[in-house]
Amino acid sequence: MQRMVTPIHSGNAPSATAATGVSPVFSPLYQQIKALLTRSLQSGEWKPGELIPSEAELALRFGVSQGTVRKAIDELAAENLLLRRQGRGTFVSTHHEEQVKFRFLRMVPDSESGQALRMQRQFLECHRMRAAADVARLLAIKPGDMVLEIRRILHIGGEPLVYEDIYLQGAPFRGLTAERLERYQGPLYALFESEFGTRMVRAEEKIRAVSAGPQEAELLKVPVGQALLSVERLAFSYGDQPAELRRGLYSTAHHHYRNALS
Amino acid sequence: MQRMVTPIHSGNAPSATAATGVSPVFSPLYQQIKALLTRSLQSGEWKPGELIPSEAELALRFGVSQGTVRKAIDELAAENLLLRRQGRGTFVSTHHEEQVKFRFLRMVPDSESGQALRMQRQFLECHRMRAAADVARLLAIKPGDMVLEIRRILHIGGEPLVYEDIYLQGAPFRGLTAERLERYQGPLYALFESEFGTRMVRAEEKIRAVSAGPQEAELLKVPVGQALLSVERLAFSYGDQPAELRRGLYSTAHHHYRNALS
DNA sequence: GAGTGGTCTAGACCACTCC
DNA sequence: GAGTGGTCTAGACCACTCA
Numbered sequence: 252m253q254r255m256v257t258p259i260h261s262g263n264a265p266s267a268t269a270a271t272g273v274s275p276v277f278s279p280l281y282q283q284i285k286a287l288l289t290r291s292l293q294s295g296e297w298k299p300g301e302l303i304p305s306e307a308e309l310a311l312r313f314g315v316s317q318g319t320v321r322k323a324i325d326e327l328a329a330e331n332l333l334l335r336r337q338g339r340g341t342f343v344s345t346h347h348e349e350q351v352k353f354r355f356l357r358m359v360p361d362s363e364s365g366q367a368l369r370m371q372r373q374f375l376e377c378h379r380m381r382a383a384a385d386v387a388r389l390l391a392i393k394p395g396d397m398v399l400e401i402r403r404i405l406h407i408g409g410e411p412l413v414y415e416d417i418y419l420q421g422a423p424f425r426g427l428t429a430e431r432l433e434r435y436q437g438p439l440y441a442l443f444e445s446e447f448g449t450r451m452v453r454a455e456e457k458i459r460a461v462s463a464g465p466q467e468a469e470l471l472k473v474p475v476g477q478a479l480l481s482v483e484r485l486a487f488s489y490g491d492q493p494a495e496l497r498r499g500l501y502s503t504a505h506h507h508y509r510n511a512l513s
Numbered sequence: 514m515q516r517m518v519t520p521i522h523s524g525n526a527p528s529a530t531a532a533t534g535v536s537p538v539f540s541p542l543y544q545q546i547k548a549l550l551t552r553s554l555q556s557g558e559w560k561p562g563e564l565i566p567s568e569a570e571l572a573l574r575f576g577v578s579q580g581t582v583r584k585a586i587d588e589l590a591a592e593n594l595l596l597r598r599q600g601r602g603t604f605v606s607t608h609h610e611e612q613v614k615f616r617f618l619r620m621v622p623d624s625e626s627g628q629a630l631r632m633q634r635q636f637l638e639c640h641r642m643r644a645a646a647d648v649a650r651l652l653a654i655k656p657g658d659m660v661l662e663i664r665r666i667l668h669i670g671g672e673p674l675v676y677e678d679i680y681l682q683g684a685p686f687r688g689l690t691a692e693r694l695e696r697y698q699g700p701l702y703a704l705f706e707s708e709f710g711t712r713m714v715r716a717e718e719k720i721r722a723v724s725a726g727p728q729e730a731e732l733l734k735v736p737v738g739q740a741l742l743s744v745e746r747l748a749f750s751y752g753d754q755p756a757e758l759r760r761g762l763y764s765t766a767h768h769h770y771r772n773a774l775s
Numbered sequence: 776g777a778g779t780g781g782t783c784t785a786g787a788c789c790a791c792t793c794c
Numbered sequence: 795g796a797g798t799g800g801t802c803t804a805g806a807c808c809a810c811t812c813a
Contacts, residue, residue: 254783279782305798316784321799329591331775337799338791355774453775459765460722460740478722478740484774503721510772512617512746513593513715516802541801567779578803583780599780600810 254280284313284323292332292343293489299345299444303333306341332452332489346440346451355440355454355486358412358506369407376402377429379421386418389485389496397421401432404470411471412506418496423449449494454486458508461500471502480508516542546575546585554594554605555751561607561706565595568603594714594751608702608713617702617716617748620674620768631669638664639691641683648680651747653755659683663694666732673733674768680758685711711756716748720770723762733764742770 288309297303306324310317324341327333331354334342344351353359379397387394398418405413417439419427424447435442444450459481468475480501488494501508550571559565568586572579586603589595593616596604606613615621641659649656660680667675679701681689686709697704706712721743730737742763750756763770 281782307798318785319783322782324799335799336792338793338797340792340798357774453773456772456774458720458742458770458772460742460763461765462724462738462740476724476738478724480720480722480742501722503723508720510718510720511715512619512718543801569779580804581802584801586780597780598811600778600812602779602811 255283280315281319281322281326284309284315284320285326287313288323288327289332289489295448297343299343299450300347301343302340303343330452344450346438346444352438355451356438357508357510358501359509360506362505370412371406371409373404373406374401374429374432375404376400377427377432382418386496389493390418390420391493392420399424399427403432407506410505411502413499413501414467414470415497415499417498419443420494423447423494443495449488451486451494452489454484456485457483463500467500471500473502473504477502479503482508517545542577543581543584543588546571546577546582547588549575550585550589551594551751557710559605561605561712562609563605564602565605592714606712608700608706614700617713618700619770619772620763621771622768632674633668633671635666635668636663636691636694637666638662639689639694644680648758651755651758652680652682654682661686661689665694669768672767673764675761675763676729676732677759677761679760681705682756685709685756705757711750713748713756714751716746718747719745725762729762733762735764735766739764741765744770 288303291297291303303309304312306317306320309320313320324333324335328335328341331344331351334344334348336342346352378400380400381395382390382392382398384394386398387396390398392398398421401415401417401419403415403417404411405415424443427447431446432442435446440451460478461481463471463473463475463477463479465475467479468477471477471479473479480499480503482497482499482501484495484497484499485493486495486497550565553559553565565571566574568579568582571582575582586595586597590597590603593606593613596606596610598604608614639661641661643657644652644654644660646656648660649658652660654660660683663677663679663681665677665679666673667677686705689709693708694701694704697708702713722740723743725733725735725737725739725741727737729741730739733739733741735741742761742765744759744761744763746757746759746761747755748757748759
């Protein structure tokens with residue numbers, strides 16, 4: 252009933268492996284291919300920005316038709332894990348592309364004119380610490396495990412826009428230091444993927460409105476009591492593994508959080 | 514070079530219509546089919562909740578293969594315009610389904626337990642008026658054109674959660690009255706689609722943090738100056754036509770706005 | 776059992792990129 | 795021109811729903 256692809260084979264007819272009895276897993280071939288491709292991404296066989304083998308070659312490797320590989324790649328492309336370019340091939344998505352920059356930073360200026368937002372970063376903190384209970388729970392680690400905490404402010408046109416408190420699992424980000432952060436130009440997620448092999452794939456955010464306390468007011472240069480957006484983001488890496496917790500305060504005086512419901 | 518599907522025909526080979534010279538429009542067949550299907554949805558040939566013809570029948574009608582129809586339907590299903598159900602057929606999406614209720618209302622309780630949110634609606638206002646300049650611009654109508662304004666509060670467990678100020682184009686919603694709103698059980702968008710033939714398909718939201726003024730504080734039963742989410746939503750109907758403007762204030766004391774970045 | 780969408784295959788040609 | 799993804803077709807069988 253169920254055809255498994257794990258050992259390479261090349262049967263043509265569907266339902267060629269029913270001999271063993273009840274199938275333990277029940278998923279279409281293209282889902283199995285998709286899982287195999289994801290595994291190659293996760294293991295680092297193909298790194299962000301790199302070209303993966305052609306559809307024809309993958310079809311040969313897995314012993315399935317090109318159409319089946321195509322459907323698997325289609326879904327991975329829809330999830331922004333892969334990027335197809337006609338005539339060139341299929342590439343592993345990366346946070347280094349211009350176009351992707353606004354997928355995770357949703358703040359846009361109220362004036363809808365050209366949003367050539369030149370952003371300045373100011374790092375306040377970068378140190379290792381033991382994870383508190385709530386942080387550990389969200390990152391799926393044990394309380395007391397080592398985490399890396401980064402605090403920073405994003406400025407735009409000299410004005411503070413975002414204050415963020417970022418928590419990363421300690422182990423994968425061993426070599427990450429304040430100097431490293433200062434030196435690197437570009438999005439944090441680009442640094443994470445290039446230097447530490449952790450690519451953020453998707454995220455969930457919880458948004459609230461809060462009043463600025465004394466410290467926050469000073470950091471964002473707003474009056475105490477000013478209404479701010481509180482954004483808690485949990486970002487996931489390849490295997491839906493939580494990899495980053497981010498607590499942000501956004502000043503919405505001249506910018507807003509843009510969202511599309513579809 | 515380009516095959517047009519407008520007049521029904523049944524050629525097998527691609528590139529069967531190059532005789533006329535340079536093709537004016539340049540789009541794949543399945544996109545043309547998709548446009549035709551969208552037109553049938555827009556014209557009301559198939560109404561929300563109804564079953565559309567089978568893939569085979571559509572393929573016959575348009576003179577293309579079933580695979581081509583399938584690809585067109587795939588995209589429409591991905592955009593939530595159609596809903597496929599194996600063994601039963603393809604249906605026009607509707608706001609009457611339980612599952613869809615949280616696609617446009619993004620507030621969820623902070624306690625992640627069972628979110629059996631029983632919501633009470635309180636309508637404050639429902640009247641016709643002339644559109645102000647900003648409302649007219651967003652709704653793509655002329656300033657001074659008639660619009661319908663609805664104001665309401667959503668309560669949960671007796672506590673006010675959302676205050677909304679809603680603007681609709683006057684013409685399509687001619688018969689909408691306060692009594693009609695009171696009598697109808699279920700989401701507003703379900704009422705709009707069932708009774709007025711306007712189905713909201715997607716929306717864009719701009720989110721800010723604001724402080725409650727005196728009136729807003731009283732409506733939402735919060736202290737003056739309390740931080741609230743300000744959500745401005747522009748909702749679009751079938752042809753990407755703006756159909757509703759909604760300005761909301763959300764109380765985030767015990768709930769938050771949930772968002773997925775992917 | 777008839778009808779529907781879902782999967783899989785095989786092969787053809789098109790559009791695009793790069794050498 | 796070679797190689798890639800993109801489109802289109804035709805036909806087979808599977809999984810599911812319902813009468």
